Amino acid sequence: xxxxxxxxxxxxxxxxxxxxxxxxxxxxxxxxxxxxxxxxxxxxxxxxxxxxxxxxxxxxxxxxxxxxxxxxxxxxxxxxxxxxxxxxxxxxxxxxxxxxxxxxxxxxxxxxxxxxxxxxxxxxxxxxxxxxxxxxxxxxxxxxxxxxxxxxxxxxxxxxxxxxxxxxxxxxxxxxxxxxxxxxxxxxxxxxxxxxxxxxxxxxxxxxxxxxxxxxxxxxxxxxxxxxxxxxxxxxxxxxxxxxxxxxxxxxxxxxxxxxxxxxxxxxxxxxxxxxxxxxxxxxx
Numbered sequence: 001x002x003x004x005x006x007x008x009x010x011x012x013x014x015x016x017x018x019x020x021x022x023x024x025x026x027x028x029x030x031x032x033x034x035x036x037x038x039x040x041x042x043x044x045x046x047x048x049x050x051x052x053x054x055x056x057x058x059x060x061x062x063x064x065x066x067x068x069x070x071x072x073x074x075x076x077x078x079x080x081x082x083x084x085x086x087x088x089x090x091x092x093x094x095x096x097x098x099x100x101x102x103x104x105x106x107x108x109x110x111x112x113x114x115x116x117x118x119x120x121x122x123x124x125x126x127x128x129x130x131x132x133x134x135x136x137x138x139x140x141x142x143x144x145x146x147x148x149x150x151x152x153x154x155x156x157x158x159x160x161x162x163x164x165x166x167x168x169x170x171x172x173x174x175x176x177x178x179x180x181x182x183x184x185x186x187x188x189x190x191x192x193x194x195x196x197x198x199x200x201x202x203x204x205x206x207x208x209x210x211x212x213x214x215x216x217x218x219x220x221x222x223x224x225x226x227x228x229x230x231x232x233x234x235x236x237x238x239x240x241x242x243x244x245x246x247x248x249x250x251x252x253x254x255x256x257x258x259x260x261x262x263x264x265x266x267x268x269x270x271x272x273x274x275x276x277x278x279x280x281x282x283x284x285x
Contacts, residue, residue: 028060033253034069036062041249069250087236090155091218095211097160106169107199128163132223154228159218165210172206173199205276212270219263
């Protein structure tokens, strides 16, 4: 049995390594493609398709490395900065709105022992598992009646009231001991002071984890902008890429690579808090 267990453990290690390599490969493709010249990229991506075999070739190390694609993106592509600002604006307003609405909602649902609160939380969880395709038509009708179609508010408003951060924060607020709340009430603290000065500091890791997960999700949002935004100048970075055709493949690789930088930085900086925050709900009182 010991050898079987060791064999299974070794197999799991191999599978994890293979999975990690497959996960990193797309980023390596972007990195190498960003430093390739257009002539080299055209030979790799399009010569095979036109030459009869129908397959694109690739090598990880550029034969003639160049910074031309990066220079053109940063200094000769003004739409990049417009789309970058669109992403920053959408993500920033959504997360700020969730801190205003989701944090108090999660605290109230976690502290209320009534059946109505449990029912509301159950409805929230049901809404969380519904894919966007199910609610797309109803959202479009509501947003159209509010004259928000083709504005950033069509993306911001539904995401601001997303149920997922409430789920994460709810678990975090459940870790606030009842004895601490009762002691604060005996000392004369009101509900607002208990919430601001006691509940939020205790649950801050769960709140930060929800913010990090929200940033990663909303920075990469695709379906809502495609459905609700008609003008391309309103699009975020996640849905805009130059067409990968001959002569502009290098800019497409560079655009995609630069789009990955903010979420990678946020994940790297907050990875410790993220791991603690999403596991807090399984901690024992």
